[in-house]
Amino acid sequence: MLTINKKTKNIETKAASEITRSTRNFSGSNFLWIILLLIIVEVFLSICRPLKFVQVQGTMLKDNDYVGLKINKLLANSNRVNSYVFGDSTADSLCSFADMSNYKVILNTVTRYDYNDAKFAQDQIGKQLELPLKIKNAYFGGCLISDQHLMLKKLLEAGNRPKVVFLTVVPRPFLDTTVEEKVSPVKCYFEHRHRNLSQVHDFVELIDYLLTSSSNIYRTRSDYATILSSLACTSFGRPLNSFSTTKIGITNKNKVSLVGDEKVIDPDKNSDEVLSKFWISHYKNAYLFDQKTYDFQISCFKEMLCLLKLQNIETIVIKLPLGEKNLALIPKETSSKWNEEINVFAHRYDAHVIDLQKDSRFSSQDFLDTVHLSGPGAIKTWLYIIDDIKKNDLVWRKLKDQFKTEN
Numbered sequence: 001m002l003t004i005n006k007k008t009k010n011i012e013t014k015a016a017s018e019i020t021r022s023t024r025n026f027s028g029s030n031f032l033w034i035i036l037l038l039i040i041v042e043v044f045l046s047i048c049r050p051l052k053f054v055q056v057q058g059t060m061l062k063d064n065d066y067v068g069l070k071i072n073k074l075l076a077n078s079n080r081v082n083s084y085v086f087g088d089s090t091a092d093s094l095c096s097f098a099d100m101s102n103y104k105v106i107l108n109t110v111t112r113y114d115y116n117d118a119k120f121a122q123d124q125i126g127k128q129l130e131l132p133l134k135i136k137n138a139y140f141g142g143c144l145i146s147d148q149h150l151m152l153k154k155l156l157e158a159g160n161r162p163k164v165v166f167l168t169v170v171p172r173p174f175l176d177t178t179v180e181e182k183v184s185p186v187k188c189y190f191e192h193r194h195r196n197l198s199q200v201h202d203f204v205e206l207i208d209y210l211l212t213s214s215s216n217i218y219r220t221r222s223d224y225a226t227i228l229s230s231l232a233c234t235s236f237g238r239p240l241n242s243f244s245t246t247k248i249g250i251t252n253k254n255k256v257s258l259v260g261d262e263k264v265i266d267p268d269k270n271s272d273e274v275l276s277k278f279w280i281s282h283y284k285n286a287y288l289f290d291q292k293t294y295d296f297q298i299s300c301f302k303e304m305l306c307l308l309k310l311q312n313i314e315t316i317v318i319k320l321p322l323g324e325k326n327l328a329l330i331p332k333e334t335s336s337k338w339n340e341e342i343n344v345f346a347h348r349y350d351a352h353v354i355d356l357q358k359d360s361r362f363s364s365q366d367f368l369d370t371v372h373l374s375g376p377g378a379i380k381t382w383l384y385i386i387d388d389i390k391k392n393d394l395v396w397r398k399l400k401d402q403f404k405t406e407n
Contacts, residue, residue, distance in 0.1 A: 279370060
């Protein structure tokens with residue numbers, strides 16, 4: 001009987017060992033499959049970027065990073081371009097709104113930001129000035145002069161030397177302390193994230209690479225959480241903000257939609273009071289003068305003009321028009337200092353200045369919001385630019401000389 005019990009116990013022990021071993025193997029196998037699944041999901045999210053098809057009003061998802069998309073297109077198209085328009089969001093409306101209004105180009109509140117053409121300017125300059133320009137715009141909303149300088153250098157490094165550059169200027173990119181230069185749009189793209197391990201050269205850059213990679217993963221997950229939260233709040237009529245006392249359904253703050261469902265821009269709309277109030281509020285802070293900020297940005301402007309001259313690129317500096325309410329926000333001393341120094345440095349580096357900033361031919365009807373031009377206002381601006389060049393034989397001849405070898 002004792003012998004039978006021992007045998008039974010041995011069998012049970014072996015069985016238990018087998019079960020434990022199987023469980024361990026199964027657990028280990030599951031663990032490996034989970035890791036593999038996570039890797040596959042991560043690769044899928046990084047390459048396919050599924051959130052590029054989704055929009056949340058008032059939120060810019062990581063997959064919809066228009067700055068990176070636009071820079072990639074500019075660098076890829078560099079060999080087929082002979083002219084650029086540089087600037088901030090005011091240059092955006094100058095180029096995209098003119099095209100929308102004249103050619104019925106359809107853009108919405110998202111796709112406008114990675115639009116990189118200037119068809120109206122290109123066609124009119126070709127017809128009226130007989131210059132075979134192939135123009136792309138290199139503007140980015142909220143960018144500083146330092147961003148524009150960096151973008152020019154990167155385009156030159158990519159092997160492209162344009163023949164003509166239209167450098168649009170307004171005071172904000174020289175003065176704005178609400179945008180930190182170290183993390184401004186273009187600089188952040190080129191200098192604050194390593195996109196692959198081969199760009200890492202030392203320990204500090206390795207840490208930066210690892211932290212950036214981790215941040216990107218976290219940001220993507222955070223975007224998914226935002227979408228799910230917005231959908232849940234919309235579905236159940238709950239407040240998006242936990243401290244809200246009223247229920248919030250589908251609003252501009254939490255609406256989730258697919259690409260293509262966004263509001264199509266009406267380029268001919270003007271004098272939007274809501275937008276005007278918003279920008280006036282923003283520019284009250286943006287126009288606060290800081291000597292250190294101004295000195296750095298004006299030095300970037302000088303270096304940009306110097307680089308353009310060294311590369312024998314004809315440069316047209318355009319002081320874009322601004323609405324009276326916006327101009328009134330700029331301190332008089334700052335305005336006169338800025339205008340004088342733009343003229344001095346442009347003259348020093350042989351750039352032609354077209355000053356439309358306070359041009360009386362513009363009215364509130366030419367602006368969407370006292371800062372950004374409407375479609376008709378943008379068309380008017382390009383026609384004034386062309387007219388100015390046409391009246392200046394020296395500038396026109398210098399521009400034509402750039403294309404003599406192509407004729």
